[in-house]
Amino acid sequence: MSSAAQFYLTNILVFFGVDLIAVWGLNLQFGVTGIVNFAFIVLQSAGAYTAALLTLGPSSGNGGFQHYFGGTRLPFPLPLIAAGFVGAILSALLAILTRRRLRGDYAAMVLLVVSLMATTIVQNQSGFLNGSAGLSLVPAPFQSIMNLTLVGYAWFYVGLTAVLCLIALAVVRAISNSPLGRAMRASRDNEESAAAIGLDVSRARMTAYVVGGALAGVSGALLVQYIGTWAPGAWLYPETFVYFAAVIVGGRGNVLGVAIGSLLVNIAIVEVTRYLPQFGPAGFIDAMQWVVIGLLIMAFLWLRPRGIVPERARQYDLARRPGAGRAASRESADREAEAP
């Protein structure tokens, strides 16, 4: 493979890994717990900015051409871990913001507004995160000491991404299969009933917010350390809907399903349209991407609301359970007692 082709492939693999981690985070919130978090992209972005600030060094570096607060230089993997924490904490704040009497549609609206406000603030506070221009020249971990070719380093980063994906997968799978995951799905299906059987709905939702936020933060850090730049244009509110599309198309609540959804929506649509011959007015194809994503969401909600790979409930074999036989005999005793 030519090195250009390899470079293209590694880019796609890293982007896919980043999207996978994010989509699994969103799936935990939206797919499993039913939280409509329209500020999800802000969490990913917070992770990216955190990692950037913790690797760039002081604002006076690089000739002082960009302005930001609190820059420092921490060794890998501290920036990544910090990004996860910041994502989790910010997400917990969103949970508190929408905790009382702000559920469902209202919470979604508030979160959308939060996303819009976050963009506006970052764009206009130029000394905060360098405004609309964003942060650039974010160093990649170990690149300066590893002495690899550009493609060689890209493959190293693919490996790093894969390791993080496996960790994320282990976490979301462990949660989905546990009593906590079951409680999250119960809270999603019927909040009132969940409380009536003793489930602490607020706590289950808070956990989904926090873990999903941590995954979003890590995904942002992973991305910014690879591409080296992050600006408000990268996390406008519609980006959240791309992740929602991946979850809805793939199958809400299904870890494998949303991974397929992410491959289709985050990777295939963008990459395929890249090779279409340009036609129509400038930017026409980019705009069409949004139209296609919107149509996909609608088509799936109408025709296949549970997605390509629907959520699968765990099946148990009860036939040989001792309880099954015992109750059957008591039931027939009841019937006899009732007989005149």
Next chain:
Amino acid sequence: MTDEQPILSVRRVRKSFGGVHAVEEVSFDAAPAAITGLIGPNGAGKSTVINIISGSLQPSGGSVIFAGHQEMLGLPPHRRSRLGLVRTFQRSGEFGGLTVLENLLVAGTDPKEISLRSALIMRRRWRRDEGGLLDRAAEMLAGFGMLDKANDLAANLSGGQKRLLELGRALMLTPKVLLLDEPFAGVSPVIAHQIEILLKRLAAEGLAILLVEHQLDVIGRLCAQVVMMAQGRVLSTGTMEELRGDPEVVDAYLAG
């Protein structure tokens, strides 16, 4: 009236929405090992009372005493359920995306095991405890004749089966008091009969049941003690026979 100490005491409970008094000075008791009926015409305030006891509504005043001494007001609904004060809803409230079996498991799980720590680190413990839960759930489903539905999504059950499942789910918490809001609504005669037998057995085993129901023949068959409400007040208390003879009660039902 039984001689036993009531397990649930509702005292002078009031609730107003804006200027409207939905419930005024309602007091009654529920005894253990008995089914207490709560009847009255539409708008009498029965569901409001249930909502106040279970914690989904905050009353404007009064108190709800559980197990002889514990004040329930101020506790969130899920805490009351864990103490053994468990309710079902008038509209069936199954977890549609969970299987029938999972609906029971999620109710029976020890709350301490529903945590991130338990999900990520202490997997062996909840897996071990799940064995016992599965036995209880299997016994419950076999008793309902629903063992073959165990792995079906709860959303796909019939209306009556959903009622049974909701009852079973409540029982997985081993309640001391069961609040049932019209458990016979929209249920086929066969399953209604099944529910009646079940409620009788549960009462015989010591459970206190508060039953909201408008079919008076069912109340007459099941309840030793009946509380009659009209227009937000308790109008009369006694056996169904006594209430049937009370002209004020008859009048309220016809007028209501």
